[in-house]
Amino acid sequence: MDPKIPLKTDSPDVPAKSFDLKSPEWYLNRELTWLEFNKRVLHEGQDDRNPLLERVFFLAVVGSNLDEFFMKRIGGLKQQVGASVKKLSIDGRLPQEQIDICYDSVREILDQQLTLEKDLQQLLTKEKIFIKRYSELSQREKHSIDAHFVNEIYPLLTPQGMDPAHPFPFISNLSINLLVSCSYPDNDHSYLNRIKIPISSEMPRFVKIGKSDTFLLLEDLVANNLELLLPGMEIETCATFRVTRNAITERHEEQANDLLGMIESALRERKFAEIVRLEVGPNMLDIHKGKLAAELGVDEDMDVFEVDGIIGLRDLFEISAIDRSDLHFTPHHPIDNAELLGDDPNIFHTIREHGSILLQHPYESFETSVERFLREASKDPKVLAIKMTLYRTAKDSKIIKYLIEAAQNGKQVAVVVELMARFDESANIRWAGFLEEAGIHVTYGVVGLKTHSKLIFVIRKDYNGLRRYAHIGTGNYHAGTARAYADLGLLTCNPDIGADLTELFNYLTSGYTPMRQYTKLLPSPKLLKKALLNKIEREITSNKDNNQGLIQFKTNALEDSDIVEALYKASQAGVHVDLIVRDTCRLRPGIKGLSENIRVISIVGRFLEHTRIFYFKNRGNEEYFIGSADLMKRNLESRVEVCTPVELPKNKKLLRELLDLQLNNKRNVWEMNEDGGYTQLRSNNKNDSVCVHRFLIESAEKRSAAGRRALAKKRSKKKSANSSSAKKRNK
Incomplete structure (x- = not known):
């Protein structure tokens, strides 16, 4: 078990009504919980169940993460110290106090790093890989x-x-x-x-x-x-x-x-x-x-x-x-999404046939889904316009290539480029220049807000009039990270989502903020946080009506104090809360009278968990949302994020399988204790020793195989029908 995060006070065992939910003692320090995440990454390097060069990879990740931690987090805290900021953090610490406790944790990580580095070099030597x-x-x-x-x-x-x-x-x-x-x-x-x-x-x-x-x-x-x-x-x-x-x-x-x-x-x-x-x-x-x-x-x-x-x-x-x-690790080759298989070469026909298609990366191919969607849109003569948000993309991006080709093919193309994507500013300035030179309408979003949403919006002249198609994702349009990050995406032609995206892009490209109405989407900063808080309150109410409330969130970070406070209230009301939080988590689970109905786990393994899912039982009328936003104050209040409902039963089923697998598995899973420390789950069950990501690889392969069998069966029936028709004509 990792050493515990120091707390301002011990956790008293007191009745629920006496808890002051504004008190700093119920909120963990953001920086320390992020450093705890890096201890879990370091453990993957220490874990001899992982292949040797993958262990070296995890050691490199921790080194890279600590560099970024000093550049961003320590850098920001030092600026506050220099400016004589006396405002306490949510957990009740001054900036210098946070630096001091972070340095204690960093030095502990560095000691473990050095030991692991020496161990791995010895193991590399045995494998005839020498660092001399x-x-x-x-x-x-x-x-x-x-x-x-x-x-x-x-x-x-x-x-x-x-x-x-x-x-x-x-x-x-x-x-x-x-x-x-x-x-x-x-x-x-x-x-x-x-x-x-x-x-x-x-x-x-x-x-x-x-x-x-x-x-x-x-x-x-x-x-x-x-x-x-x-x-x-x-x-x-x-x-x-x-x-x-x-x-x-x-x-x-x-x-x-x-x-x-x-x-x-x-x-x-x-x-x-x-x-x-x-x-x-x-x-x-x-x-x-x-x-x-x-x-x-x-x-x-x-x-x-x-x-x-x-x-x-x-x-x-x-x-x-x-x-x-x-x-x-055994090489992983992303498979084609089962619903995108077929004899119809037009992806828009396929999306229309299925309504909405849920994509799971890196298990399913980014190239044959997202890149294909944009490639076909750039060439399809019936596509009239393409609009897109661009936060990060690859150095040799096909996404940029297809956008330029679309403009060259006479389509209206508008791209919202986020210039303040940390450490990608130079690249995005360069991409913006390329796009503008190609005649693409480039804007930089809304003043004062980062545009962090992941959207491709296509307007097409279908057989029965204009129809809007979209991709809404949880990850960036980056072919490289699509092979290493676990993300979700939704290809859809839902008319309500299309109407909402029209409003959203008009807001992004004009920069004006008139009252805009959204039917399906939950954008921030206007609606998302308010909607999440309302839905948490609804679970509390339904629980009082003897309807077992259930909330399940999967996110990279849980930092917003209002969301944490609402989840505490839900737990006190008897609502069960499952949280899959990759790194930063301010909430303290398992405290009697406050959070004993809340469980927090973190998954660290072969792929970087990057998916955001928000689930509410809603008296049996289950709601699932996916999107770009983490549960952080900056994402909910000062960024343009988009969450979309996932409504088709087939797609809900896939999300349920994903959540259940990660909540019930014991390989690569760490459970948070009430003091902020984590315990790695262990089991003697052979199935529990299989990596979560391996299960998802196999699940995607099974879906693809089933899709190919169904396609073969469809082709066989079609061939038989054609043969019968030919015989009748000959008679």
Whole structure:
């Protein structure tokens, strides 16, 4: 069991009526619960039931996540400290108090990281995958790799002096650097130089030696060839370091006349933003560590982290990608959605036939469903207009290609590009430019609100008039993440949803906020939060009428205090609440008189859980919703999100199977305790030892196989009917 999250007070066993639901003690700290999630990810790396290179992958994920945590969360808290913010968090802590407790948890994770890193390196060695130090190489290997250094790396290096004649150099975010002290042979004076390691997509961090799976860290290779960079100098010390900069540089959009210019300016500011963490190698002298800390403006006691292993574990993604099928999960090849199989090549006819089609990624193919939907829309002569929201997409996106082709084919195309998608701002600015050059109407949404919804809206001239088709999803239009994230999507031609989307896109593209009416969709910030709170209250009322209330939410995060308070009230009223929350969760389950009817689980495994589902029993008239919104204040109050009802029985059945499987399985499942700690579920039952994601892969394969059998049967009947007709004509 993981160490518990510290609480402001112990949980008293008191009658329900005496609970003050506004009290900070009933709300867990957002940052700590997110760090607890990373402990669960780290455990996947520690779990020897996972293949070796997948364990390396999980270790890299934790390293990447911690980088983002410092950039976003610690960066934001440090800004609050700098601004002398005295407002307490929902759990009753000042910004500096949150930083202090986060650092305790981070250092605990780092200790576990280091142990796991060493364990995995030993296991990799047994599998003939070597991450060596330069000193461990044979003379032949050194000769080979030194030649590579001279030809491919040496020309890219630029030693930068650090003395009164040379200003302290700019250190870019997350770059790997060497701090080198050297001197002339006949002089006792030491000179300091910074050397940036030129890591890029073309220059990997792990340099492969020969044809075997033997690797050397690029900085280690540079450190052992310094005599070429600093000829005639005696090298005294050489140590690795890395800085992490604050990524919170957003300005108030309401005050910007030029949103594009504002984002570009914010990106420039982020490049030079305040440093929030300094990582150094264990061999760095204290005097050099102090000098770096002083020059970089960080607290040497708090913000300097000595790393005994590899600095920047995110680069282990390079090792985890080694092509060794025996050390990876069994390859997964997404199958075609069963309802999209058929002889009719027109996807719009298929959607019309089925009404609505529920997609499950990554189990079902993104290419043959979502990309196909947009590809056919771009070419279909009956399609008149395409509207879409774009939050994140792939580097070589087919989505962009199809949108441009649609415009070239004479269709009206409008795209709402979210410029403030964190860490994707530059890419989205570039995509917006490409789209505008193709004649596409590009807008940036509503002032003051991020557009986080996942929508494709197609207007087509069908045989009986205009009909509206749509895809509404829980994940981004990114082919890469569609292979790694567990998401849902709905292809539909429901006329009410189509009418709602017309209103929504008019709102997004005009930027005006007149009263708009929605029949089916629940958009935020106008309706979603209010609707969720009303539906929770309805479950409370139905429970009082001896109708067993039931609420089940699946979300990435539960942070909004109003939703938490409403769920507490539901539990106190006897409503059973099941919550599948991937990471941040403020709610404390299992407290007598407050939340004993609430269960919280988290699933961490092969695929990243990214699906959002909201279920209400509603006196037997069950309601299911899927959408883009997590249960966070920012999503519900300051973003444009969309949740759609899932109403057809066949699709409800699929959602029920998904929820039941995840709620009842014991592999990759962690249950939250009342103090915020988590216990990994274990079982001796063989079925429970099968990964949740493996079950869903097999379920999708069975659906596809059944669909192919039904299609074959349909073809056979059609062939027989044609044969009979031919015989009759011959007679």
